[in-house]
Amino acid sequence: MTSFRTVLSLHTGQPASDGAGVKLTRVFGGPGVERFDPFLMLDEFGSENPDDYIAGFPPHPHRGFETVTYMLEGRMRHEDHLGNVGLLQSGGVQWMTAAKGIIHSEMPEQEQGVMRGFQLWLNLPGKHKLDPAGYRDIPPAELPRVKTAQGVEVVVIAGLFEEGAVKQAGAVQRPDTEPHYLDLHLPAGSHITPELPDGHRALLYVYEGSIQLQGHPHSVAASKLVRLSDKGTVHLSSPSGARVLLMAGKPLGEPIVQYGPFVMNTRDEIEQALRDFRDDRLTA
Structure with a gap:
C-alpha cells in the first residue's frame, strides 16, 4: 500500500523589502527556520513597476550558506570581490556558495518591464562554512528539462528528477544537503509523482494556479508553501493548471x-564574522 507524505503545515509569505528597497515576498525565513532545514529562506520577487526593483542589491556580504537565484523574467547583473561578473537572464540560475565569505552585488539590467523570480538560501554544514567561496552562472540552455507522459514540464535545477523509468540529473549536485530543486509546470488535468529520498525535507511552493495533493482534503492555492512529512510518496495534480517549485534536501540537524x-x-x-567584516577580513 502506497504511503503518501502528509501536509505538516501551510505557510503564506509576508511582504518584505531587502537590498536598497526591493519589494518582495518572504515565503519563509527567520524565526523557526529549523523546521525547513536545510533550507533557510525563500524570497519571491515579481513586479512590472521598476520602482519596486530598480535600486537592486548594492554590494553586501554573506557567510556560511549558499544562495540560488532563479530568474523567471528579467535581467540581473552579478559582480563580486572574486572578480566574477555574470548576467542572470530569464530562465537562468545563479548558484553562489558564500562559505567563508563573499561580497557581491545584484543589480537590475533593465529600467522597465517585469522582474520576476526567486532566491533560495541553502545552509552549509559547519565543516564547510569556512571553505572558499564559489560562483556559477547557469544559462537557460544548460538547465535540463523533461516532459512527462502527462505533459508536465520539469526544469531540473538541482539534484534528480525521477518518476518511474524517467530519470534526469539536474544542473547542480551538492554534497551533504543533497538538494533537489525542481520547477514543475502542470497543464490542466495533469498529475505528477516525483520520487524523493526518504528523510529529505520536502517543500512545495505554488506560484501559479492551484494543486491537489494525494491524502490532503483541500486544494492548495497560489502563494502557499506546503511543508511535507519526511517520508512517503508525493503525488500532486492540477485540474486547472499550475506552476510549482519543489525543494527537497537532507536536514543537517545542526544549530542555526x-x-x-x-x-x-x-x-x-x-561575532567573528562581524569582526571579520568590520576589519576587511571576511573574504581573506
Missing part, C-alpha cells in the same frame, strides 16, 4: 544561528 547575511552554528562564530 543567523544574523542578517551571516549563518553559522554558534553566536561566537557570528
